[in-house]
Amino acid sequence: MPQNPTTRKRVTTLRLIEMKRAGTPIACLTAYDALSAAIMDQAGIDVLLVGDSVGNVVQGHDTTIPVTLEHMIYHTQAVVRTVERAMVVTDMPFMSYQASPREAFRNAGRLMKEAGSGAVKLEGGERVVDAVRLMTENGIPVMGHLGLTPQSIHQFGSYRERGNSEDEADQIKRDAEALQNAGVFAVVLEKVPAALAAEVTAMIDVPTIGIGAGPGCDGQILVWTDMVGMSTEFRPRFVRRYAELHDVMTDAFKRYADDVRTRSFPTQDESY
Numbered sequence: 001m002p003q004n005p006t007t008r009k010r011v012t013t014l015r016l017i018e019m020k021r022a023g024t025p026i027a028c029l030t031a032y033d034a035l036s037a038a039i040m041d042q043a044g045i046d047v048l049l050v051g052d053s054v055g056n057v058v059q060g061h062d063t064t065i066p067v068t069l070e071h072m073i074y075h076t077q078a079v080v081r082t083v084e085r086a087m088v089v090t091d092m093p094f095m096s097y098q099a100s101p102r103e104a105f106r107n108a109g110r111l112m113k114e115a116g117s118g119a120v121k122l123e124g125g126e127r128v129v130d131a132v133r134l135m136t137e138n139g140i141p142v143m144g145h146l147g148l149t150p151q152s153i154h155q156f157g158s159y160r161e162r163g164n165s166e167d168e169a170d171q172i173k174r175d176a177e178a179l180q181n182a183g184v185f186a187v188v189l190e191k192v193p194a195a196l197a198a199e200v201t202a203m204i205d206v207p208t209i210g211i212g213a214g215p216g217c218d219g220q221i222l223v224w225t226d227m228v229g230m231s232t233e234f235r236p237r238f239v240r241r242y243a244e245l246h247d248v249m250t251d252a253f254k255r256y257a258d259d260v261r262t263r264s265f266p267t268q269d270e271s272y
Contacts, residue, residue: 013141013185013186016047026209027219028219028220028221029049030223030224031049034081038083041086046219047088047209048088050072055067055071069092069093069107073111076116088117088118090119090121092120097122108120120142122142123149124145125172132179132184136183145187146179146200147161147163149190161193163196164193169193169196172192176200177203186207186208186219188221189213190211190212191211191238192212197217201217223239232246
């Protein structure tokens with residue numbers, strides 16, 4: 001990877017499809033703020049998803065339901081300001097696309113125009129294809145999301161994996177084909193059996209991005225605070241922890257507080 005990030009080519013929908021065809025895995029992470037997004041971009045992450053998981057990670061909610069369109073615009077604007085290479089995709093939050101295709105189109109347009117996002121993501125298959133088609137036919141790139149769909153938590157009642165039964169698996173495959181036919185450039189597969197995810201990946205021409213869906217997908221995505229170990233409570237088996245920042249940060253905060261209380265910070269050299 002070139003040392004100067006400004007010389008690196010921007011990741012686009014076409015580039016992601018080319019990566020699938022070439023068998024090049026796609027690395028994706030969530031992002032919610034300018035600083036962490038800049039670090040991820042410099043590290044070579046291909047896609048940054050401004051996820052409605054901001055409701056859990058940043059806002060402290062139990063679900064993603066309270067997140068609004070204005071929240072997503074705000075956080076996308078922050079991410080976009082510091083990203084030079086990665087493609088930025090924004091989640092469409094709950095009730096921003098379910099009422100009608102035209103309302104979904106208008107709200108997606110706001111995310112593109114006001115927030116500067118490179119694409120939008122929405123949950124669901126056959127039930128959202130009219131909205132997806134209206135967007136893609138009018139220049140808005142769309143990423144699909146199948147399997148576990150967190151915005152439907154109150155309908156399903158749990159965060160269990162999807163696609164274990166024959167009926168669920170068949171529906172996921174139908175949904176994937178329907179989304180592809182409606183023009184999506186990629187599909188997230190969340191918490192579905194690895195064999196099913198691999199089958200869907202082979203079925204469709206656009207990339208699949210897995211989260212808890214096994215190694216057979218074209219790419220992988222994780223919530224960035226999970227994979228760097230900032231949370232001590234959430235430890236699902238699909239999250240590999242690449243750091244333990246909770247421990248590192250807790251130690252730093254404690255040492256700072258001790259130094260302030262013992263008046264060992266600041267020193268004369270740290271003063272004006």
